[in-house]
Amino acid sequence: xxxxxxxxxxxxxxxxxxxxxxxxxxxxxxxxxxxxxxxxxxxxxxxxxxxxxxxxxxxxxxxxxxxxxxxxxxxxxxxxxxxxxxxxxxxxxxxxxxxxxxxxxxxxxxxxxxxxxxxxxxxxxxxxxxxxxxxxxxxxxxxxxxxxxxxxxxxxxxxxxxxxxxxxxxxxxxxxxxxxxxxxxxxxxxxxxxxxxxxxxxxxxxxxxxxxxxxxxxxxxx
Ligand code: ZN
Numbered sequence: 630x631x632x633x634x635x636x637x638x639x640x641x642x643x644x645x646x647x648x649x650x651x652x653x654x655x656x657x658x659x660x661x662x663x664x665x666x667x668x669x670x671x672x673x674x675x676x677x678x679x680x681x682x683x684x685x686x687x688x689x690x691x692x693x694x695x696x697x698x699x700x701x702x703x704x705x706x707x708x709x710x711x712x713x714x715x716x717x718x719x720x721x722x723x724x725x726x727x728x729x730x731x732x733x734x735x736x737x738x739x740x741x742x743x744x745x746x747x748x749x750x751x752x753x754x755x756x757x758x759x760x761x762x763x764x765x766x767x768x769x770x771x772x773x774x775x776x777x778x779x780x781x782x783x784x785x786x787x788x789x790x791x792x793x794x795x796x797x798x799x800x801x802x803x804x805x806x807x808x809x810x811x812x813x814x815x816x817x818x819x820x821x822x823x824x825x826x827x828x829x830x831x832x833x834x835x836x837x838x839x840x841x842x843x844x845x846x847x848x849x850x851x
Contacts, residue, residue, distance in 0.1 A: 694831050695794060702726055702772040703796045703834055705735065709749070710774040710844055713737035720844035721775050723749035725757060728768025728791070733760075745815075749773065750781035758788045766790050774841055775802055776832060777821050778814070786825035793821060795832035797841045805842055809851040 695703075702724050709722020722737040734756050736749035750773055757766050766789045771777075776795040777785060785793065799818035806813060821830050845851075 695834055698730070699770075699772070699794050699831070700834065700836070702732075702770075703774070703794065703837060705732075706772050706774040706796060707837055707840055707844075709735055709737040710841065713739075714844055714848060717741050720841070720848055721749060721773070723753055723771060723773040725753045725790075726770045726772065727765065728770075733757075733769070746780065748778065748781050750777050751784050754781065754784035754788045754790060757790055763789055770794060774837075775799070776818075777824075779816055779819050779824050782819075782821045782824035782828070785821075786828065792829040792831070794834075795830070796834045796837040798833045801833060801838065801842075802845070805845050806849075809846065809849045811849045811851075 706722045710720035714720040718741040719738040724735040725733045736752045739747035770792040773795045775797050776799040
């Protein structure tokens, strides 16, 4: 509790809550909060009531901009997710494609060994930092079966990779886990743009939702 000034305490005996508040303001010992940084408006995408508020517009935009070529790469991501599950890992897969359309590298989850940071999107970010120029990274596209977690989104943003196309969203995964009674992830799922505001993101791809949902049901025995 913040102490009131002795002068006020000597004058005021048992105070009501509102009197105590007023006394603190008068005594000057309670700093008045000063807003810092950009004011949060009710229309901000990550404003209350939850992390997905205001995302419907982006979903609609995303669905219209996923091309047939994008869908082929997303299909490969889901195949990689299936390979991960069959190898005893969690079903997530990702592919990195150059600005010229060449598949550069692909990966799936490797968290079964005990390192929970071994996500494919994180691997692609590090691989691109080691093997691509900043310009090549900016022109590249990351395809992934599930929307980046905050760790992978941050890695993506830090290395300056380009567009992201995902098949299923973090919001969908969260709903699936909840419906199965599975434990939520230890890191709060957030939309990619909550981590990398300028990221160009497309997704989800509704045609793949059932297939990916099925992989997570198999993982959790549901
Ligand atoms: Zn991740």
